[in-house]
Amino acid sequence: MKSSDIMFLGYALALYLKLTEKLRITRKYRVNDIDIIVLPGVFDPVISKSTIALMRNLDVKGSRVLEIGCGTGLLSIFLEKLGNYVVATEIDKRAARCALINIQRNRAHVDVILTDFARGLKGPFDVIVCNPPYFKGPENLSRAIFSRMSPYLRIMKEARRLRAKKIYTTVSTRSQYFKDIMAFSPRVLDKVKLPMEKIYVLESELKGH
Numbered sequence: 001m002k003s004s005d006i007m008f009l010g011y012a013l014a015l016y017l018k019l020t021e022k023l024r025i026t027r028k029y030r031v032n033d034i035d036i037i038v039l040p041g042v043f044d045p046v047i048s049k050s051t052i053a054l055m056r057n058l059d060v061k062g063s064r065v066l067e068i069g070c071g072t073g074l075l076s077i078f079l080e081k082l083g084n085y086v087v088a089t090e091i092d093k094r095a096a097r098c099a100l101i102n103i104q105r106n107r108a109h110v111d112v113i114l115t116d117f118a119r120g121l122k123g124p125f126d127v128i129v130c131n132p133p134y135f136k137g138p139e140n141l142s143r144a145i146f147s148r149m150s151p152y153l154r155i156m157k158e159a160r161r162l163r164a165k166k167i168y169t170t171v172s173t174r175s176q177y178f179k180d181i182m183a184f185s186p187r188v189l190d191k192v193k194l195p196m197e198k199i200y201v202l203e204s205e206l207k208g209h
């Protein structure tokens with residue numbers, strides 16, 4: 001594919017997202033037998049690619065799972081259907097509402113907590129799942145910002161506090177935080193090649209608790 005074609009596709013996608021947002025169109029998808037709606041303003045888990053890549057690599061069963069920043073709730077619903085006890089957090093009210101609608105539509109049992117990151121949660125959790133906004137500034141599609149601190153350093157800090165043993169996350173090779181997560185020597189479970197970047201799906205193990 002020529003770089004002009006890639007740019008054209010990028011612009012077309014951005015325009016589509018802007019238009020559906022402006023017209024307040026709710027998108028609908030069916031993924032792995034899960035029906036989800038994406039309310040305007042909520043991170044789109046299908047267009048973005050990172051959510052589905054992460055989902056493909058979540059081989060977690062019978063665990064206490066915390067998803068940080070659940071967006072539409074797709075990953076949390078998927079994890080619940082795999083037989084996990086799932087708690088999801090979200091900072092954005094629209095996203096939390098969207099997740100609750102999707103949880104109900106799919107008859108899943110997931111507690112959604114409107115909070116910053118994992119504030120107020122005591123745990124323990126076995127596994128933390130987080131597909132964070134890995135770009136600073138205008139490229140941050142999800143709008144809500146994790147904080148000035150690198151999302152990965154924050155994930156690691158909270159994972160220790162909540163005594164999690166495993167963390168599943170994603171990062172783009174173009175992320176300003178790429179080095180932060182790679183410094184923990186995570187296992188690369190998957191790489192998704194996009195025109196300008198690669199998305200890595202990562203598994204980190206925490207030992208010593």
Ligand SMILES: C[S@@+](CC[C@H](N)C(=O)[O-])C[C@H]1O[C@@H](n2cnc3c(N)ncnc32)[C@H](O)[C@@H]1O
Nearest residue numbers: 045051069070071091092116117131142144146
């Ligand atoms: C990249 S989206 C991923 C959404 C969903 N997990 C998925 O994979 O489709 C990141 C999500 O994190 C949420 N978020 C951002 N900052 C947060 C924070 N400090 N605490 C909790 N959630 C946050 C955003 O509102 C957004 O829904």
